[in-house]
Amino acid sequence: MSTKTDFSSVEWEVLRDAPHLVVLAVAAAGSSGIFGSIAEAIAPSGTIVDALKGSNQLLREVCGKEEVKASIESIKDLAKTGDSFADIQAAFRKEAIAKSRTALDILRQKGSPEDIAAYRNFLVTLGDKVASAAKEGDFLGFGGERVSEHERSLLAELAKAVGAAQA
Secondary structure, eight states, X not given: OOOGGGSOHHHHHHHHHHHHHHHHHXXXXXXXXXXXXXXXXXXXXXXXXXXXXXXXXXXXXXXXXXXXXXXXXXHGGGGGOSSSHHHHHHHXXXXXXXXXXXXXXXXXXXXXXXXXXXXXXXXXXXXXXXXXXXXXXXXXXXXXXXXXXXXXXXXXXXXHHHTOOOO
């Protein structure tokens, strides 16, 4: 299994940031309102805790407290991209897909098959958890759908980018 020391600082930044970009991109893709946004913000925490406690050393390191802080610092300026929320959504989506694809390319070169599978599953699971955390387009809890068309489209693009089978 791979560890942080197996990667250059640029490679590690990609591996570290991709999961957080996926979470932000999927959260931005939906329109779940304030309470839904809170649920979407909390949704990935269980997956991250599972990775911290799991057997894959790479994921344990990616999800470490200091790495999460560094990732947030690294990607926070992306939220200032563009003049509208649509610009920010597009920037998050583009970066999440690009970094996820690049992260898997890096792992194909330097990681083990177990690292590739674990990381790919981690990214897809994060996206699914956020997308499923709140209904989109509902009013006071009535109506709406669990995963919006924008979220489904993003999840499909993510799955394709990382070579995962779609559910």
